[in-house]
């Protein structure tokens with residue numbers, strides 16, 4: 424997706440871990456479109472690497488903010504007030520204990536349930552509340568979700584719950600902010616090759632299912648997340664709020680794998696070998 428458009432104003436992107444991070448993909452695209460971009464990462468040890476990424480595209484405002492810590496959030500949003508008005512905001516954080524993504528959802532511990540919901544859903548609402556006063560003439564807020572909010576998936580347990588709650592939070596925040604022309608939306612790509620995805624033990628059945636069922640027979644490309652993210656944060660998407668936008672190569676609208684993906688289904692059913700990293704889904708996801 425190489426379509427270009429120009430953006431002006433200040434945009435904030437929270438939750439960059441590395442160059443694969445979907446938050447980084449969007450931040451980089453916003454910067455290349457001419458926007459001023461402020462980025463956060465979760466911890467001090469990530470800062471040097473994220474700074475190096477920023478240097479390559481001229482993003483110099485990079486802060487550490489652990490969204491679970493009120494003191495970090497207070498400090499970051501106090502700093503952000505110096506950069507107001509904020510035109511657009513991206514929430515790119517999620518977490519669930521990898522050990523509890525497998526097995527049965529009903530065995531999920533209370534502590535991990537709470538932490539999963541706090542990091543993956545509450546922090547979004549917390550960010551919305553804190554950024555609202557800094558959006559003086561309307562604005563755009565965006566988060567990232569996944570289709571396991573709609574249907575249960577192996578090895579995704581609590582994250583599916585968190586994404587369902589996150590999507591409900593998007594609709595509710597869009598209602599809260601509607602009177603101020605602040606749009607709140609979510610992007611829903613397929614599984615993608617990032618650190619968060621690698622915390623899913625044995626990601627291949629999920630990747631296979633998504634790839635085989637999708638109409639394009641592939642996963643979403645990073646540049647597609649970047650372009651759609653920038654679009655949803657731009658005036659080009661004016662008039663839309665409270666939506667989950669699926670850039671899932673047609674997975675959600677597909678009831679079954681197309682016949683042309685019979686080879687993928689055969690691999691999924693017959694040749695799939697969890698101990699092998701040489702399957703075509705593995706090659707496609709790059710894992």
Ligand SMILES: NC(=O)c1ccc[n+]([C@@H]2O[C@H](COP(=O)([O-])OP(=O)(O)OC[C@H]3O[C@@H](n4cnc5c(N)ncnc54)[C@H](O)[C@@H]3O)[C@@H](O)[C@H]2O)c1
Nearest residue numbers: 438439440444445465489490516517567569614615617619
């Ligand atoms: N990779 C995929 O397959 C995929 C698909 C659909 C949606 N998503 C969503 O995209 C978003 C970004 O994930 P990603 O795939 O780019 O992986 P990623 O690992 O690069 O990003 C996840 C980010 O969450 C941050 N984070 C976790 N806890 C935090 C905290 N307490 N404070 C601040 N930051 C915290 C991490 O530091 C990391 O930067 C997530 O919401 C994820 O669920 C990912």
